[in-house]
Amino acid sequence: MADGKAEEIKGRIKEAAGDLMDNQDLKDSGRLDKASGKIKQAVEKGVDKVKDALKK
Template sequence: MSLLNIVPIIEEYSLMSGTSDKIKGRVKEAVGVLTDDKRLKKEGKLDQATGKIKKTVERVVDKAKNAVK
């Protein structure tokens, strides 16, 4: 499978941007801290990590697109 075949799959997966996930995670974590909800706090941290991963993938995809042009 070539890089050109993988890019559309990654773009489709990334419906929500990494930045949005990071913001959503920060809000969830803050609410979890304020309400002493450990589950919500953990979800927030997971969302933030997911956002960081998506942001990295977005950068890799952009570089791959630029390299193919």
């Protein structure tokens, strides 16, 4: 899950930096990274559940 979480954190940082510098493009890019990270985490969690179910 580290990959998705890292991307979410990167997005939060970019969004905050865009907010501080009043840079809408950077803010939007941060939101996109943050959303992408959350999606990756959800997919990774689903894959883990499937793997666990197959082991039984």
